Amino acid sequence: MPVTVTDYLRPSSLKEALALLAEDPAKTIAVGGGISVVLSGAPRRVRAVDLQHTGINEIKKTKDELCLGAMASLDDLVKSPLCGKFAGGVLCEGLRTAATEPIRRLITVGGNIVQCYYWATLPPLLIALDGRVHLRSVEHRRTVKASEFFARPPMRQLDRGELITEVSFPLLPKRVAAFEKLAKTSNDYALIHVVVSYVPKRGKVSDARVVVAACTNLPVRCAEVESYLEGQTINFAVAKEAGQLATHHVKLRGDFRASSEYRRRVLPVLVQRALLKAAKKQDDFITNR
Numbered sequence: 001m002p003v004t005v006t007d008y009l010r011p012s013s014l015k016e017a018l019a020l021l022a023e024d025p026a027k028t029i030a031v032g033g034g035i036s037v038v039l040s041g042a043p044r045r046v047r048a049v050d051l052q053h054t055g056i057n058e059i060k061k062t063k064d065e066l067c068l069g070a071m072a073s074l075d076d077l078v079k080s081p082l083c084g085k086f087a088g089g090v091l092c093e094g095l096r097t098a099a100t101e102p103i104r105r106l107i108t109v110g111g112n113i114v115q116c117y118y119w120a121t122l123p124p125l126l127i128a129l130d131g132r133v134h135l136r137s138v139e140h141r142r143t144v145k146a147s148e149f150f151a152r153p154p155m156r157q158l159d160r161g162e163l164i165t166e167v168s169f170p171l172l173p174k175r176v177a178a179f180e181k182l183a184k185t186s187n188d189y190a191l192i193h194v195v196v197s198y199v200p201k202r203g204k205v206s207d208a209r210v211v212v213a214a215c216t217n218l219p220v221r222c223a224e225v226e227s228y229l230e231g232q233t234i235n236f237a238v239a240k241e242a243g244q245l246a247t248h249h250v251k252l253r254g255d256f257r258a259s260s261e262y263r264r265r266v267l268p269v270l271v272q273r274a275l276l277k278a279a280k281k282q283d284d285f286i287t288n289r
């Protein structure tokens with residue numbers, strides 16, 4: 001249901017935005033790209049704090065991390081050379097499939113992960129690449145691992161008056177990763193997202209992440225598949241077995257786009273494809289080292 005905006009506030013710094021949120025947290029909402037904020041929650045009267053001019057849109061690399069400001073748009077990330085070079089370019093590969101370019105220019109990092117519709121593209125990438133979510137309010141700062149952040153609906157993870165300022169990914173250990181999306185058309189809402197990543201060690205898999213989303217309410221890691229892959233060399237048979245295992249512990253959603261039975265039949269194929277794609281990148285990774 002739509003919200004009614006009583007005041008539209010445009011702070012020019014993060015400090016000012018946090019102060020505005022702290023004044024009346026129950027009746028104040030943050031606005032990222034503004035695509036879904038007007039529809040969030042029950043109808044109510046709110047003050048809107050537009051984060052556009054708060055300066056938290058930087059994409060940067062530090063000694064240890066790739067950092068993406070909460071107000072960077074998905075299109076900024078797709079076009080960023082820093083994102084392109086990270087983990088074999090999987091961020092760009094995945095985010096390029098989200099919506100259309102004009103919509104990607106509006107969707108922000110912060111809005112995408114707080115709203116976290118089941119089709120959201122960034123959350124499974126964040127989990128698979130060991131991402132961290134950085135939050136801040138007037139009183140405190142904290143950092144949460146993406147796997148914990150998405151364990152329950154992100155809106156409920158935020159304290160009153162708290163904002164996401166940034167997400168970050170560790171640069172080491174270097175991971176190979178691959179992304180797969182199933183949708184009716186190339187930029188339609190996803191029916192299934194799969195993101196896999198691992199650290200290659202002497203040709204074998206170490207520290208695997210297999211994340212499934214869009215066919216579940218929140219993105220989930222497939223622990224059983226991850227344990228199965230540990231120490232394996234990925235080939236067709238291993239990827240196929242991993243695909244079959246992926247459906248075991250995942251509660252698949254059914255909706256008007258696709259039934260849970262359909263998703264259960266297709267998910268193994270996507271996991272298999274993602275693993276074989278990652279293995280191909282691993283060969284390039286070793287060759288280019």
Ligand SMILES: Cc1cc2nc3c(=O)[nH]c(=O)nc-3n(C[C@H](O)[C@H](O)[C@H](O)COP(=O)(O)OP(=O)(O)OC[C@H]3O[C@@H](n4cnc5c(N)ncnc54)[C@H](O)[C@@H]3O)c2cc1C
Pocket residue numbers: 029030031032033034035036037038040051070071097098099100103106107108109110111112113114115116117119120121122158162163164165187188189190
């Ligand atoms: C046709 C269409 C297709 C789409 N397809 C995709 C797709 O394939 N993949 C995909 O990922 N998305 C897709 N989207 C976008 C997605 O559905 C959401 O609308 C979008 O992620 C919301 O981002 P936003 O920046 O506009 O957030 P907003 O609408 O501004 O905010 C969303 C929520 O997050 C809160 N919020 C925003 N920023 C912050 C912050 N920094 N800190 C704390 N809280 C914050 C707001 O208060 C609000 O509750 C699509 C949208 C459309 C219209």
